[in-house]
Amino acid sequence: MGKAELPLHAPGTQVDKGYIGESVPRPNAQRLLQGRGAFTDDLRFPRLAHVAFFRSPYAHAKIKKLELKNALRSPGVIGIFDGRAVAEYCKPWVGVLAHLKGIKSPPQHAVAIERACWQGEACAAVVAESRTQAEDAVQLIEAEWEELPVVVDMEASLRGDVVIHEELKDNVCFKREHDTGGVDEAFAGADVVVEDTFHFGRHTGVCPEGRAILADYNAAEHSLTVYHATQAPHMMQDIFSRHLGIPEANVRVIARDLGGSYGIKVHVYADEMATAALSVMLRRPVKFVADRLESFVSDIHAREHRAKVRLAVSKEGQILAFDLDDLTAIGPYSVYPRTSGIEGNQVVNLTGGPYRHQKYKARMHVVFTNKNLCCQYRAVGHPIAVALTEGIVDLAAQKLGMDPAEFRRKNLIPDDAYPYTFPSGIKFEKLSHHKALDLLLKIMDYQKLREEQEALRARSVFRGIGLAAMIEVTNPSPAFYGVGGARISAQDGATLRLEPTGMVTVMCGVTEQGQGTEGIFAQIAASAVGVSIEKVKVITGDTGVTPYGGGTWASRGAGIGGEAVLLAGRALRSNMLDVAACILKVEKAELDIENNQIINKLTREPKLPLEELGRIAYFRPDTLPVDFQSELTVTRHYTPRQYGFTFTNGIQASLAEVDPDTGFVRLLKHWCVEDAGTVINPMLVDEQIRGGVVQGIGAALYEECLYGPDGQLLNGNMADYLVPMSGEMPDIVCAHIETPTLQSQLGAKGVGEAGTAGAPGAVMNAVNDALAPLGARVTRMPFTPERILQALKKV
């Protein structure tokens, strides 16, 4: 669909195309470029106290005694608090949701009481006048421990030889089974059955900025202001209110600049809740910033999965059925309030997603272990589902001797089959798999690459081409969390205000973490109202200021927040025309707004500058008719409701070269075609994809939280935990199909997670394609040189 046909500028709408589809640079990037942003750790407060945590050195141990005497005498110490002391001010929580049937988890406290269940769990909080002094005092705490049996391996956890939480009877947090019926028959009748087991390494977000919170309790007002590096300020407002016993109206959460989040900063963290409680207890501002070592042992981890998958295929290459058995381990608690059951649930929902088979059976277990907690990290479940789907699809194509691109063409859901219900039960409004595949093969010059690959193999250069088709959940409705009882808003609101000078202020509940939310809101608002973009100022991330909203997660910012801004912009435009009609004493229908002016709709002749409209409306309303009141602040809300999720689709390709002597993988190029619906800012969309792809490459090649048999994290620092750096990353080519969602006027779907969803599968398939002539295959991420050499039987 061409841009002219997008709903935003369809015939009859009041809105010009304006800035939609333009690569406008983000106005809010300027302060960051000069080092003049306001990250939480940059804030300065009088009487600010700092907290450092005494963390468990053991993965599972009883706290027999904490001797605080020496620590309390350390210079600058204000107070030291154990779990019981903090619990008096902060109620524990349980990370379960009603719609995940049977999910269970024990209560979790802000500071551990009696027992630590993972290495790094906070067991005491030391508050001092400086962070340095607090850390000094932490060293002086003397603890007596009784070590308890440790559950590290997820298969062992499922067997339940040792049960971590006795009261729960076993180690199963959540399980789900899904069966369309007819799967066994499909396998029995299949010409070809392929089967493999894929292992996904536990990894984490490694935000450049550690988690950060500054809580400021005002005893006189019984109010709490929290400066918080969070993606979901309203969710946190509710949680601080309920767990600290402060009326919600007295809690204000402010999220200023965030140094990376990627899903890491959308959860409730025990040490952050403790920090807020300490501010109440001490009646002064208290700050906690996780240092890098703390981040590795206490930021949520994700993706530790073992997935066994079988595929039934006809000899013509038609996929008949998928059979999945997924096992994932999440640490000792399900994370609050989103739960740690969602990633596994997504794997069940999404496996096989791009294809048109109708038979599907899945079994999935989420188990507890004595490792750091796992929860939702960028692209939740997608990287697992895409990689295991695309890995097994490639294996089937290989077995049939079919080209992987052809095999996909044969099986992708046809572009004219929508609306479509996938056998896991999810519904697709409109996807474009075939258009995306065609475009991908064209931009990468697939045929030529295959020829080049063949020629190079003859010279013992082993290159591989890997494809990964994908679907991606965006714009979630209340079906994601709300129906399960979580107080997480699926709707978002936007307020637009015309200022007396003709400026427009936009306030929205969606937050900005650098992805460009504020930039696209400015584009949408300017286009909807009819002003130039430099006239728009956007405010986000403050529960005291913005309309209520869910914040940033699940690729919802553009599709939900953007729609609210558009609707509010149109309403403000209409109200402004009402005022203009009064001032100019003409019919409203004769007027329009363009380029900061009221104009005549037909002749396009300027009639009234907006600053004059503002002047009269705000300072000389006495000159307007006595029964007229201008309304130049409007608020509109939007909730997606017709579908549980707005799905996007896309396909990625990776070109990789494997050195069979060293096991090193060199990435030569990466391509991504994505259909995110209406593209508001192509540059920002491409940059979201590129950044996401590189996170996915990290998962495929470098990143893994390695634990010893005693539950000790072995590589909890940035020298030992490898992340993608500039030297190893390929250039990434992006291209788009635009199939706008018809659920909204804007038509935007979402794009924040697409890159991360597809890249691991594409890289895995490229590596295996390179290794194929050598008779080797890898299925355990990350594909380190050691694992590749093992597959080649060289070590």
Add this chain to the structure above:
Amino acid sequence: MDEALITTMTVNGARVTRSVPARQHLVDFLREELGLTGSHIGCEQGVCGACTIRVNGEIVRGCLMLAVQANGCRVETIEGLSDSKELEKLQAAFHRRNALQCGFCTPGMLMAAQDLIRTGRKASREEIRAQISGNYCRCTGYQAIVDAIEEVING
């Protein structure tokens, strides 16, 4: 433990003298003592590059140098190089190409890139990637950063 030494250095052109705890890192001194919060702390072990600053004309990790070691030194930070306009072209190229998202790594990234730009040499994309290979960015995937630096270096 908190033995302090009188330390004098020139920071962004202004002479400052402070009593500095011997164990305080230079980046902590700049942030805590001088309020220059543009240099960020990411890993405190010299890996991520977010605290990259310039000391006597050379880029260093602000987390691997003690503040007292900067006694008598000329220290330049993102704030200083922004005000002096030395980074103007590079910042404009970063902005135009969206070579930053969350912006946490950006000051360090700009310092590292400028270190190559001010040599006046042309550089290939590979050389640019090598120059910033000690600066961790989790948001961008690096390509736009390389593009922006390339634009300034090669015109």
